[in-house]
Amino acid sequence: MNTIIEIRNLRKDYHVGEVTVHALRGIDLKITEGEFVAIMGASGSGKSTMLNILGCLDKPTAGDYLLDGINVSSMEKDAIARLRNQKLGFVFQAYNLLARTTALENVELPLFYNPKVRARDRREAAIRALEAVGLTDRMHHMPNQLSGGQQQRVAIARSLVNDPVLILADEPTGNLDTRTSFEIMELFQNLNEKGRTIVYVTHEPDIAKFATRNVMFRDGKIYRESIVTERLNAKEILETLPVEVIEEFD
Amino acid sequence: MNYSNLFRIAIRALIRNKLRAFLTMLGIIIGVASVIAMLAIGEGSKQKMRGQISSMGTNMVMVMPNFQRRGGVSLGASSSMALKYTDVIALRNEAVDVGAVSPEIRASGQIIYSNKNTQTTIYGVSEEYLSIRKLEVLSGRVFNANETRSMAKVCILGQTVVENLFGKGADPVGLSIRIKNLPFLVIGVLKDKGESGMGQDQDDLILAPYTTVQRRLAAIDYINGIYASALSEEKSPAAIVEVEEILRRTHKLKESTENDFRVMSQSELLKTITSITDIMTYLLGAIAGISLLVGGIGIMNIMFVSVTERTREIGLRMSIGGRGKDIMKQFLAESIILSILGGVMGVVFGYLLARLAGSLMSSQAIVKTQSVVLAFIVCFVIGVFFGWYPARKAANLNPIDALRYE
Numbered sequence: 001m002n003t004i005i006e007i008r009n010l011r012k013d014y015h016v017g018e019v020t021v022h023a024l025r026g027i028d029l030k031i032t033e034g035e036f037v038a039i040m041g042a043s044g045s046g047k048s049t050m051l052n053i054l055g056c057l058d059k060p061t062a063g064d065y066l067l068d069g070i071n072v073s074s075m076e077k078d079a080i081a082r083l084r085n086q087k088l089g090f091v092f093q094a095y096n097l098l099a100r101t102t103a104l105e106n107v108e109l110p111l112f113y114n115p116k117v118r119a120r121d122r123r124e125a126a127i128r129a130l131e132a133v134g135l136t137d138r139m140h141h142m143p144n145q146l147s148g149g150q151q152q153r154v155a156i157a158r159s160l161v162n163d164p165v166l167i168l169a170d171e172p173t174g175n176l177d178t179r180t181s182f183e184i185m186e187l188f189q190n191l192n193e194k195g196r197t198i199v200y201v202t203h204e205p206d207i208a209k210f211a212t213r214n215v216m217f218r219d220g221k222i223y224r225e226s227i228v229t230e231r232l233n234a235k236e237i238l239e240t241l242p243v244e245v246i247e248e249f250d
Numbered sequence: 251m252n253y254s255n256l257f258r259i260a261i262r263a264l265i266r267n268k269l270r271a272f273l274t275m276l277g278i279i280i281g282v283a284s285v286i287a288m289l290a291i292g293e294g295s296k297q298k299m300r301g302q303i304s305s306m307g308t309n310m311v312m313v314m315p316n317f318q319r320r321g322g323v324s325l326g327a328s329s330s331m332a333l334k335y336t337d338v339i340a341l342r343n344e345a346v347d348v349g350a351v352s353p354e355i356r357a358s359g360q361i362i363y364s365n366k367n368t369q370t371t372i373y374g375v376s377e378e379y380l381s382i383r384k385l386e387v388l389s390g391r392v393f394n395a396n397e398t399r400s401m402a403k404v405c406i407l408g409q410t411v412v413e414n415l416f417g418k419g420a421d422p423v424g425l426s427i428r429i430k431n432l433p434f435l436v437i438g439v440l441k442d443k444g445e446s447g448m449g450q451d452q453d454d455l456i457l458a459p460y461t462t463v464q465r466r467l468a469a470i471d472y473i474n475g476i477y478a479s480a481l482s483e484e485k486s487p488a489a490i491v492e493v494e495e496i497l498r499r500t501h502k503l504k505e506s507t508e509n510d511f512r513v514m515s516q517s518e519l520l521k522t523i524t525s526i527t528d529i530m531t532y533l534l535g536a537i538a539g540i541s542l543l544v545g546g547i548g549i550m551n552i553m554f555v556s557v558t559e560r561t562r563e564i565g566l567r568m569s570i571g572g573r574g575k576d577i578m579k580q581f582l583a584e585s586i587i588l589s590i591l592g593g594v595m596g597v598v599f600g601y602l603l604a605r606l607a608g609s610l611m612s613s614q615a616i617v618k619t620q621s622v623v624l625a626f627i628v629c630f631v632i633g634v635f636f637g638w639y640p641a642r643k644a645a646n647l648n649p650i651d652a653l654r655y656e
C-alpha cells in the first residue's frame with residue numbers, strides 16, 4: 001500500500017502578542033492509501049491545526065510533510081494551490097458553500113481552477129459528484145434551500161469532484177444531528193470502500209468508530225493511536241433507526 | 251485559468267450580488283455622468299457665445315463717441331457729436347491695417363406700409379457696412395455711390411421689419427414704404443441673422459445711405475459711430491492703435507487730453523467673453539470633479555466592504571485550488587466589468603443629462619471627447635484599483651486565515 005501522508009516532527013506555533021501558543025509539538029504520523037482515519041482529542045488539542053496543515057491551508061512552523069510522496073514544505077504557493085485543487089478535498093464543519101450559488105455551481109467551482117478539466121466536461125463531472133452523494137434532485141437549489149446535511153453533502157461532492165487522493169474533514173458532523181451524522185458517515189464509508197483515503201476530526205467517540213483507525217491528540221501531541229476493533233457500519237445502523245426520523249430529515 | 255473561465259467566474263460573482271454590483275456602478279455612473287454633463291454645458295455655452303460673436307465679424311473695429319462722465323459731470327452733448335464724416339475719410343485714406351470703413355448714423359421712427367406700421371432703427375451707412383457687419387442681401391441690391399451722393403430715398407430691410415410690414419417670407423423689393431412719413435423705395439432685403447449673443451434681435455433694422463439718414467431723417471451734421479474692419483483678426487490690435495492715432499490727430503487733441511471717442515474691437519470682446527466662459531467651464535468642471543471624487547470614495551467604500559465580506563469567499567476559493575493570481579484576476583475582472591459598464595452608462599447618462607440641460611438653457615451642450623476620456627479614466631482607475639488592492643491583500647493570506655477572517 002502507498003503512503004499518502006507522512007509527517008515527521010511537525011510543529012506549529014502561534015504568536016499572539018507576547019505569548020506563543022504551541023499548537024502542535026512534534027507530530028509523527030503515517031497514513032496509507034485506503035485508510036479511514038478519525039482524529040480525536042479534547043478541545044484545543046490541535047486537531048484542526050493538524051488537519052489544516054494536512055490540507056495545505058496552513059503551513060507548519062517546523063517539520064516535514066510528505067503528501068503522496070511530495071514534500072509540501074518546500075513547495076511554492078502556486079504549486080500548493082494545485083495540490084489543494086487536484087489531490088486534496090477539504091470538508092468544513094460550517095460547509096463553506098458560496099451563498100446564492102446553486103449546489104451544482106458550488107460543486108463545479110474546483111473544476112474552474114483545474115486546467116486539466118475541459119469546459120464541456122465540467123458540468124458532467126459535477127453532476128457525477130452530486131450523484132455520488134445522492135443529491136441529483138437538489139442540483140439547482142441554493143445553499144439556503146438545503147438542510148444542513150444536504151449542504152454538507154454538497155460540500156463533500158465539491159471535495160470529490162477533482163478525484164483527490166485524500167479527503168480531509170474537520171468535524172463534518174459537528175453541526176448535524178445524530179441521524180444526519182450517520183448519513184454523512186455512510187457516505188464516507190461508501191467512498192472509503194471504493195478506495196478513497198479519508199481523514200476526519202470528530203469529538204464524538206461514536207462517530208470515530210466508523211473509521212478504521214483512531215488517532216488521539218492531547219496538548220499538541222499524539223497521545224494514542226489505535227486500530228478500530230468493533231468498527232460500525234453506518235448503513236446497518238441507519239436501517240435500525242425508526243422510519244419517521246428518516247422522513248424528518250429527507 | 252483561461253480568460254473565458256475568468257470572466258465567467260467574475261460575471262457569476264457579480265450576478266450573485268446584483269445589488270452590491272449596482273451600488274458600485276452607481277458611484278461610477280454618477281461620477282462620469284456629472285463630469286460629462288457639466289463640462290458639456292460649459293463647453294456648449296462657450297461655443298454658443300463664440301459663434302454668435304464671430305458671426306458679427308471677428309475683425310470688426312468700432313469707434314464710438316466717448317460718453318464717459320468725469321467726476322459725476324457729463325462731458326455734455328458735444329462729446330456725443332465728436333465723430334464726423336471727415337473721420338471716416340481720414341481712416342479710409344490713412345489707416346493701413348484697416349480695410350473697409352463705414353459711418354453709422356442712427357435714426358429711429360415709425361415705418362408704415364399700407365395699414366401696417368412698426369417702430370425700428372434706421373442705420374445710415376455706406377456700402378462697406380454690409381461686409382463689415384457680415385450682413386448679406388437676400389434679394390434686391392445695395393445702394394450705389396450715386397444714390398449716396400444724391401441722398402436717395404432707398405432702403406434695405408431686415409427680416410423682422412419685412413415680417414412686421416409684409417408678413418413672413420415676403421419679398422417687398424420694389425415696393426414703397428414710409429419712414430417718418432417720407433416715401434422710401436425698398437431696393438433690398440437682408441438675410442436673417444438671428445439673436446445676438448446678448449439676446450438682441452439683429453434683424454430689426456433698416457439700412458439706408460448715410461447721407462439720406464443724416465440729412466433727411468436725423469438732421470444732424472455728426473455721425474453716431476464708425477464701423478471698420480481690420481485686414482485680419484490678428485491685425486485688429488494694430489488697427490485699434492492706428493485708428494486711435496489718426497482720430498486723435500484729426501480731432502486735434504492735445505497730449506494731455508483724453509480721447510473723445512472709444513475704439514473697440516470684436517476680437518477683444520471675444521477674448522473677454524471666452525475667458526469668462528472658460529472660468530465658468532472650470533467652475534462647473536470643479537463641481538463635477540467633486541462629485542467624481544465623492545463617487546470615487548463611494549466606489550472605494552463598497553469595494554472595501556465587499557472584499558472584507560468576501561475574504562471568506564477568497565479563502566474558500568483558495569482552499570479548493572484557486573491560486574493567488576486567479577483570485578486577483580477574478581477581482582480585477584469584476585472591477586473592470588463594473589467600471590466599464592458603469593463608465594459606459596455614465597457616458598450615456600451624462601450625455602442625456604447634457605442634452606436635457608442644453609435644451610432647458612436653449613443652448614447646445616457639447617460633449618467633448620476629452621471630458622469623456624477623463625471621467626472614464628478616473629472612474630476606471632478608482633474602480634479597478636480599489637477592487638483589486640484589497641483582493642490582493644486577501645489573496646496573500648494563508649487560505650486558513652482568509653477562511654477564518656471576520
Ligand SMILES: Nc1ncnc2c1ncn2[C@@H]1O[C@H](COP(=O)(O)OP(=O)(O)OP(=O)(O)O)[C@@H](O)[C@H]1O
Pocket residue numbers: 014015016021022023041042043044045046047048049050
Ligand atoms: N489562528 C490562531 N492563532 C492563535 N492561536 C491559535 C490559532 N488557531 C488555533 N490556535 C490555538 O492552537 C491551539 C489548537 O487549536 P485547534 O483549533 O487546533 O484545536 P482543536 O483541537 O481543533 O479544538 P476544537 O476541538 O475545539 O476544535 C488552541 O490552543 C488554540 O487556541
Ligand SMILES: [Mg+2]
Pocket residue numbers: 047048049
Ligand atoms: Mg477544531
